[in-house]
Amino acid sequence: xxxxxxxxxxxxxxxxxxxxxxxxxxxxxxxxxxxxxxxxxxxxxxxxxxxxxxxxxxxxxxxxxxxxxxxxxxxxxxxxxxxxxxxxxxxxxxxxxxxxxxxxxxxxxxxxxxxxxxxxxxxxxxxxxxxxxxxxxxxxxxxxxxxxxxxxxxxxxxxxxxxxx
Amino acid sequence: xxxxxxxxxxxxxxxxxxxxxxxxxxxxxxxxxxxxxxxxxxxxxxxxxxxxxxxxxxxxxxxxxxxxxxxxxxxxxxxxxxxxxxxxxxxxxxxxxxxxxxxxxxxxxxxxxxxxxxxxxxxxxxxxxxxxxxxxxxxxxxxxxxxxxxxxxxxxxxxxxxxxx
Numbered sequence: 001x002x003x004x005x006x007x008x009x010x011x012x013x014x015x016x017x018x019x020x021x022x023x024x025x026x027x028x029x030x031x032x033x034x035x036x037x038x039x040x041x042x043x044x045x046x047x048x049x050x051x052x053x054x055x056x057x058x059x060x061x062x063x064x065x066x067x068x069x070x071x072x073x074x075x076x077x078x079x080x081x082x083x084x085x086x087x088x089x090x091x092x093x094x095x096x097x098x099x100x101x102x103x104x105x106x107x108x109x110x111x112x113x114x115x116x117x118x119x120x121x122x123x124x125x126x127x128x129x130x131x132x133x134x135x136x137x138x139x140x141x142x143x144x145x146x147x148x149x150x151x152x153x154x155x156x157x158x159x160x161x162x163x164x165x
Numbered sequence: 166x167x168x169x170x171x172x173x174x175x176x177x178x179x180x181x182x183x184x185x186x187x188x189x190x191x192x193x194x195x196x197x198x199x200x201x202x203x204x205x206x207x208x209x210x211x212x213x214x215x216x217x218x219x220x221x222x223x224x225x226x227x228x229x230x231x232x233x234x235x236x237x238x239x240x241x242x243x244x245x246x247x248x249x250x251x252x253x254x255x256x257x258x259x260x261x262x263x264x265x266x267x268x269x270x271x272x273x274x275x276x277x278x279x280x281x282x283x284x285x286x287x288x289x290x291x292x293x294x295x296x297x298x299x300x301x302x303x304x305x306x307x308x309x310x311x312x313x314x315x316x317x318x319x320x321x322x323x324x325x326x327x328x329x330x
C-alpha cells in the first residue's frame with residue numbers, strides 16, 4: 001500500500017502529508033507557515049446507503065454526515081477531502097462543530113479531547129474530475145473511537161509542483 | 166508555544182517532525198525513505214519521584230518505565246527521545262513491547278490498536294549534552310489513554326543541516 005509514496009517523483013512534502021497518521025491540516029500549516037482555509041463544497045445529513053453502511057459499520061438507513069471540503073493556503077488547493085461520519089456515535093458537541101463549515105476534523109477531535117486511532121485502509125493513484133489532468137494520490141482511512149468507526153475519510157492529493165513548498 | 170517552529174532558520178522537515186500530532190518515526194521514514202533505527206540508551210523500571218509522579222499524574226513510588234532512545238537513519242541521529250510510562254495503566258502486551266529495545270512507541274500504539282490522543286505541553290529551544298554545540302528544539306507531550314496519562318514524552322531535535330533531506 002505504501003509503495004504509492006515511494007515513487008521518486010513524489011515531492012517529500014506530499015509524501016508526508018499523504019502518509020501521516022496525524023492531522024494533515026496541522027502539517028500543511030507547519031509546511032506553508034500559513035493559515036489553512038477549509039472550504040465546504042458539500043455538507044448534508046443522509047441516510048446510509050448499503051455501501052456507506054459497510055464503510056461505517058452501521059445499519060442501512062442510519063444517519064450519516066457527509067462533508068466534502070478543500071484545504072488550501074493562499075488560494076492553492078492541497079487536499080480534497082470527503083468525510084462520512086456516523087452521527088449516532090458522535091458526542092453532541094462534536095456533531096455541531098462538524099456541521100459548521102470552517103473547522104478541520106483534526107482540530108475538532110483535538111478540541112473535544114477525543115481519544116481515537118486512525119486505520120489507513122488504502123492508498124492509490126487515481127484520476128479525479130476535481131483536479132482534471134493532474135494525477136492524484138487517494139487514501140482512505142477510518143477514525144476509530146470507543147472501538148467503533150466514527151468516520152470514514154477519503155483524501156485526494158494532487159501530484160504536481162504545488163508541493164515544492 | 167508554536168513560535169519556536171516559525172523561525173525562518175528551521176528547516177521545513179524539522180518543523181513538521183517537531184510539530185506533528187502523529188508519529189515522528191513514521192514521518193522520518195517517509196522523509197528519508199529509509200528504515201528508522203531505534204537505539205535504546207537507557208531502559209529500566211523505576212519508582213516515581215515526586216516530579217515524575219506529577220508528570221504522569223500517578224502516586225509517588227508507583228512503577229514507571231523509563232526509556233531513552235535515539236531515532237536514526239543511516240547513522241544520522243534525528244531525535245533523542247525520553248519516555249516515562251505509567252506501568253499500571255498499560256495493557257500487559259503493550260508493556261512487554263515497550264520493554265523490548267527496538268520498537269518505536271507510535272508503532273506499539275498502532276499494533277495494539279490503542280485509542281489515544283497527544284497533548285503537546287511545551288516547545289522550546291534548549292541546549293543538550295547529547296547534541297553538544299548544536300541547538301536543540303525540545304518538546305514535551307503526554308499520551309492520554311482512557312482519560313489518564315499513559316506516557317510523558319520529551320523529544321529533542323537537533324537544529325542543523327541534517328534536516329535538508
